[in-house]
Structures are given as C-alpha cells and as structure tokens.
Amino acid sequence: MPISVVIADDQALVRAGFTMVINSQDDMDVVGEASDGVEAVALARRLEPDVVLMDIRMPKQDGLAATRLLTNGALEKVPGIVVITTYDTDEYVYEALRNGASGFLLKDSGPNLLLEAVRAAADGQSLVSPSITVRLLEHMTQPRRSGRWRDAGLTERELDVMEKVARGRTNNEIAAELYLSLSTVKTHLDSIRTKLSVRNRVEVAAWAWENGVVGV
Template sequence: MIRVALVDDQPLFRGGIAMILSSQPDIDVVAQESSALSLAQMVRDAAPDLILMDVRMPGIDGITATGQLLAEFGASAPKVLVLTTFDVDEAAARAIEAGASGFVLKDAQPDFLLASVRAVADGSQVVAASATRQLFERHGSRGTDPGPEFQTLTAREREILLRAATGLSNAEIADTEFLSEATVKTHISRILAKLSLRDRVQLVVYAYEHGLV
C-alpha cells in the first residue's frame, strides 16, 4: 500500500486528485493540506510514503517545502512528486534540485498520474525523464567535477549511470548493455547507494551538475 499525502491550495483540484488516488486498491490518501505550513507535523502524524505537492503555493512554496523536508527528516523523508502547470518550468527544475523525485503536469491523464505515483514510490524510474533532461539543458548545469564518491563506481556502473542519466529505462539499458533487467536494477541500486542518491531523478541531477552528460 502506497501512503500518499496531498498538498495543494486549490480545494476542488485537491479533492479530484484524492478521488482518483483513493479509487486504487494499492494507494491510500492519508492526509490532505491546503498549504505547506504544517507539513512537518503532517509527515510525523500521517507518515506518508509520498507527497503530491503543488510547486507554486502562497506562503511556503513546494520548492522550499521540499528542501525543509529533507533537512528535517533526511533519508527518512517521504518522496515528493511536484505538480506543475508547465512541462518546462524553472520552478520544477528547482524543486528537483531541492530533492523532489519528479514532477507531473496538473492536466495529466489519470492513468499517467497513477503510473507516476507508483514509479516514484517504487524509486525504479525517472518520471518525465525527457522533460527533466530538457529542464537542465535549458537552465544549464554547474559542470563541477564529481567528488571522490564517483571513483568508487566500477567501469560498468559508470556506463549504466550515463545511460540512466540520458533517460533510458531499465529495459532499454539492458538491451543496450546486453544485460538482464534484474542485473541493471541491481547496478542502479548500487550506484544510488555509492553516490548517496535517493532515486533516478537525483541521478539525472547528479550527472548534469557534474557535467557527465
């Protein structure tokens, strides 16, 4: 069961999303908030696995709230999937840099929203990978050299990191590298652990920030 919390200042939109999510047997909407002001307390009380959060809200926006969550809860923080109006939005890029696990458009089809929630909860793939790449290509990257953690990766792991950073799925990486999907998934898990990254989206951020792609 995926425990989801909703944070959006539009009651009708928030209610509609809650209905879509609650209709699924594997998703439980455990909390709803109209702002991020009490987000930390909500996380402690409801213990969501994932937060669907509007990137633009009065008071504390989704970017700031995401950063605060990671600062307070660290590795135990729930994953954040931000809701945005535009597929190429600097705010969405900043939310990902702050620690969000991806973003989904507010006008997305219900099936895509549900698939995105499940993907982020599973941590197995990048949500809207092409749009994520487009964001970082548009807004640039720092291009700093990777730290010593990068040297802990094997040659194969570096190859797979670059494949994943360009948006390839596990199946596509498996076909390209002549590996099984299970082997690719194992490599991805090891890469994330060695680089202290939360998920595939953070892997993309890492690659762009350090000029690897």
C-alpha cells in the first residue's frame, strides 16, 4: 500500500507544492490537506495516515498543540509527524520533537529531502538532517551526567548505539562503525526505545544528551 500522507499548512501554495512532489511517487499518496491545526487533527483521526507534514504556525491551533494531540496515546495508530518550519534555529522545533514529532523539515529543503522525510517517517525513523539534529540537541539540552543511564538497564552495546544516534549517525553508518548488521542495529534501537519508554530515535538522542551518554 502507498504511504498515506496528510499535509497541514496554512499556505495553499505550500500544500500544492508538497502534494505535487509526493503524488509524483508510486509509493506515496496525499490523502488529505488541512489549513489549520484543528482541521489537521480531525483529518488525522479520521483518515489514519502514515505521515503528517505539520506546519508550526497555523491559525486556530498551532502545529505544536496539534502534534501533542496526535501523539498523546489516544490514537490507535499514531502517524509519523514531520514538523515543517522555516528556520532550523526555531526553538519551537525542539519543543515539537519533545512532544512526539519524529523530526522536522525545512520548507526550502527541496523535493528529495521531502521524499526522504516521508519515507523515513513511515518507517519510524528520524526525519531531520543529522547535523541539524545534533546542533539542536547540543544547544537546547543541558547534559546533566546524572548517572540515570547507568540505571536504565542498557547494555554496553546499546549505549554504543545510543551514542551514535545522539551524534546524528544513520542506521547504516552505525552498522558500519560498530561492525554490526543493519538488522542488529534496528534490534538494539527497538530495545533502547522499550527500556526508556521513548517513541523514536530523536527522543533517544535527546535522552542521551540529557543524561550524559554522549562522551561517557
């Protein structure tokens, strides 16, 4: 089945551009468009898409509030949410990530990154350029080195994988650097998410930065 996508943005031209790019792919299909946060939540609940492209600044309800409503556990199927923003330094982006979004996409990133983001979201992966992810986490988290990572029940190999995630490595890069198979990396990530009760690799990275895993 094609990846189903809902696009939420208050600018009709942005929605039209994203729709044209996404619908040009055989494995994707835009199933709905919303011009505000309220409509976005309603569409996502009704259509149960695989992915929602969510603008931050929208009327009636902004993308941050809409993201919280879609990731609070009330939905049986939680879509992968890509927060759309104009600036990669916007603090609202980090807030969105911590409230359940899988990542973010700059509006001027171009069609290739848009398609990559949609496919990654549908696969439960992070959707943001690794360098931008790391910069956000470094600037907006305060490493406490609290030792919580010692009490989380993580194995040494899981800590290795977590540190690579926190530094922005892709699964393929982690596999190459740690001499693991791709399936083993995914297994470790699934175990890490379960042990930490986090939803995606962006939250894994944030947890690692906040709890002193990076550099230990």
